[in-house]
Amino acid sequence: MPVVVWLENILTNTPRLPTAPKPFGAFHLTALVIILGLFFLMILFHRRISASASGLNRVLTVFAFGLLLLEIGKQLLYSYDPVAGWHYAWDRFPFQFCSVPIYLSLTASFLPQGKVKQGILCFLATYSPVAGASVLFYPARFVFSEILFLNIHTVIWHGAMLLFGLYLWLSGTVKSEWKTAGYAAAIYLPLPIFALILNEISYATGFAEGYAFNMFYIGRLGQCTIPVLNIIQKTCPYPVFFVSYLLLLGSGGVLVTAVMIGIRRLWKGRHSNFS
Secondary structure, eight states: OOHHHHHHHHHHTSOBOSSOOOTTSHHHHHHHHHHHHHHHHHHHTGGGSOOSHHHHHHHHHHHHHHHHHHHHHHHHHHHEETTTEEOOOGGGOSOSTTTHHHHHHHHHHHSOSSHHHHHHHHHHHHHHHHHHHHHHHSOOTTSSOSBHHHHHHHHHHHHHHHHHHHHHHHTTSSOSSHHHHHHHHHHHTHHHHHHHHHHHHHHHHTGGGTTTOOGGGOOTTSOOOSTTHHHHHHHSOHHHHHHHHHHHHHHHHHHHHHHHHHHHHHHTTSSGGGO
């Protein structure tokens, strides 16, 4: 059987549900219980988490290539319709804020220890957990799908963002200090600017029908679905919306760092992995 036919057969017969799971329904709540259970187990047994460079690289590699495999499956499912055939859905192009960890973690897995790698790890320890937790605990209407694999993808992807971020703190890879927020911000700030450039290029060229290409959900002609920001987008000039986006999401990394600094000071060094 030709590879394409074999692949089409798999995509056609991918298990589908009668309806998409509802936020805070049985599927969602079960996923939250599992992820929170793993979260608290990691905290409970944090002293057993390896702080070595080799241990970090192993976990980072698993995280990076696990995301890569999940995303390949997702992109294939969005690219093939059993009736219409192959057609790429540009609105699903994997360059949203929650897609960034795949590129950064893959890059970091090949980098030697240094400021660039440390900056990426600081980003993955601060901004990624915020994004992952936001989707897990406040899912938008389009997060879940009738396609079972996509629901599993969403849960594993955003759960991994949260848990890997926790691992970086517990292992001591990133430190509870303000410098961590600075490193993370240096990685964060160029990302929405690059997304803005991609969106503007698509509008100027008509690529992907323009409006369908809405990276980071910040396109002038697209719709932002992020709470608070969606209201700002509708009521304020675009520059105000874009700056608000930078500040609101940017505050996430600072907030996580502040919480970790607070924990370190509260515990007064009794837990060495938070020092």
